[in-house]
Amino acid sequence: MTVDEIKSLLASQGEEAQALLNKGLQTKLQTLDNCVHLRGLIEYSSCCAKNCLYCGLRCTNASAIRYTMSDQEVFDCAQLAMQLHYGSIAIQSGERSDRAFVDKITFLVREIKRQTDGKLGITLSCGEQTEETYRKWFDAGAHRYLLRIEASNPDLYYKIHPKDHDFDKRVACIESLIKIGYQTGTGCMIGLPFQTLDDLASDLLFFQEKQVAMVGMGPFIPHPDTPLWQYRNAIPSVAERVQLTLKMIALLRIIMPEINMVAATAVQTLDPQGREKAVKAGANVIMPNLSPENYRKEYLIYPDKPSVSDNAINDQQELEKSLQAINHRILYDAWGDSVAFTKQHLKS
Numbered sequence: 001m002t003v004d005e006i007k008s009l010l011a012s013q014g015e016e017a018q019a020l021l022n023k024g025l026q027t028k029l030q031t032l033d034n035c036v037h038l039r040g041l042i043e044y045s046s047c048c049a050k051n052c053l054y055c056g057l058r059c060t061n062a063s064a065i066r067y068t069m070s071d072q073e074v075f076d077c078a079q080l081a082m083q084l085h086y087g088s089i090a091i092q093s094g095e096r097s098d099r100a101f102v103d104k105i106t107f108l109v110r111e112i113k114r115q116t117d118g119k120l121g122i123t124l125s126c127g128e129q130t131e132e133t134y135r136k137w138f139d140a141g142a143h144r145y146l147l148r149i150e151a152s153n154p155d156l157y158y159k160i161h162p163k164d165h166d167f168d169k170r171v172a173c174i175e176s177l178i179k180i181g182y183q184t185g186t187g188c189m190i191g192l193p194f195q196t197l198d199d200l201a202s203d204l205l206f207f208q209e210k211q212v213a214m215v216g217m218g219p220f221i222p223h224p225d226t227p228l229w230q231y232r233n234a235i236p237s238v239a240e241r242v243q244l245t246l247k248m249i250a251l252l253r254i255i256m257p258e259i260n261m262v263a264a265t266a267v268q269t270l271d272p273q274g275r276e277k278a279v280k281a282g283a284n285v286i287m288p289n290l291s292p293e294n295y296r297k298e299y300l301i302y303p304d305k306p307s308v309s310d311n312a313i314n315d316q317q318e319l320e321k322s323l324q325a326i327n328h329r330i331l332y333d334a335w336g337d338s339v340a341f342t343k344q345h346l347k348s
C-alpha cells in the first residue's frame with residue numbers, strides 16, 4: 001500500500017471507515033483465528049532516567065510517585081499469571097541502564113523461568129539498552145521485547161522528546177533486538193500534537209520495513225504534568241483519536257496480517273469498549289494488569305488509566321464474557337507467539 005492509499009483510508013469516514021475496520025477483522029480471522037493472547041502486565045518500576053515530553057514518569061516530574069517492586073512481588077505476579085493460565089507475562093519499567101538495574105532484570109527473568117519450569121513466556125519492555133544488555137536478558141530467558149518508536153518521522157520524534165534523545169539510537173536498538181532473535185515489537189502514539197496523516201502512514205510503513213513481529217499502538221493521552229499538556233486543545237478529539245487508532249489497527253492488520261497486535265489499554269482509557277473495538281479491528285493481544293493494586297495508580301505514563309479491581313479472577317471472567325460477545329476467545333496456557341516471527345525463523 002502506498003502512503004497516499006493509507007492516508008486516504010485513514011481519512012475515511014462513515015461506511016468507508018466501517019468497511020476498513022471490517023476488513024481488518026476479516027483479514028485477522030482468515031490469516032490467524034479468533035483467539036486473543038494474554039500477557040500479564042507487571043509494571044515493575046516507575047523510576048525512569050529519561051524525560052520524554054509526553055510521559056508522566058519523566059524524571060523531572062516531581063509529582064510522580066516512584067516505586068520499584070520487590071523481587072517477591074514480581075514472583076507473586078508471575079505465579080498469578082501461571083494460576084490464571086495466561087502463558088505469558090510482560091515486565092515493563094521506566095528506563096534505567098545502570099548496572100544494578102540490568103543485573104536485577106537478568107535475575108528476575110532467570111528466576112521466573114526457573115520457578116515456572118520455563119513455562120511462562122517473558123516479554124520485556126525496559127527501554128533503550130546496550131546490545132550486550134539485550135543479549136544478557138535474552139540469554140536469561142526473555143524472548144520478546146517491546147520498544148516503541150513512538151513516531152517514525154524524526155522531526156516529530158524530536159518534537160516529543162528532549163534534545164538528548166537520539167532517533168537513530170532508537171532505531172538501532174530495535175535492529176539489535178531483531179538481530180539477537182527477540183520477537184521484537186514496536187509501535188507509535190496516535191493523535192500527537194504536530195502529527196499528520198503522512199506521519200501515521202509512515203509509521204505503518206516503518207513497521208513493515210523493519211518486519212517487526214508485534215506492534216502496540218495507542219491514542220495519545222495528554223498528561224497534565226508534562227510539556228505536551230500545553231497542546232491538549234490542538235490535538236484530535238477523544239472520539240477522533242479512538243477512531244484513528246482503530247483505523248491504524250485495521251490497516252496494519254491488512255498490511256502485516258500475521259503479526260501480533262496489542263489492543264492497548266490507552267484505547268480503553270478513552271473508550272470503555274475500546275479494547276473490544278480494537279480486537280474487532282484486528283488486534284489479537286490483550287495485556288491485563290497484574291501489578292499489585294497499590295502500584296497501579298503510580299505507573300502513570302498517561303492519566304486516567306481504567307480503574308481495575310484487585311480481583312484478577314473476576315477481571316478475567318469479565319474479559320472472557322466481553323470477548324465472547326464479539327465472537328472471540330482467550331487462548332490459555334500458550335505463549336501466543338507471532339505467526340510472522342515463527343514463519344520467518346522457520347525459513348532462516
Ligand code: SF4
Nearest residue numbers: 048050052055058094
Ligand atoms: S516514555 Fe518510558 S523512557 Fe520516556 S519518560 Fe516515560 S517511562 Fe521513561
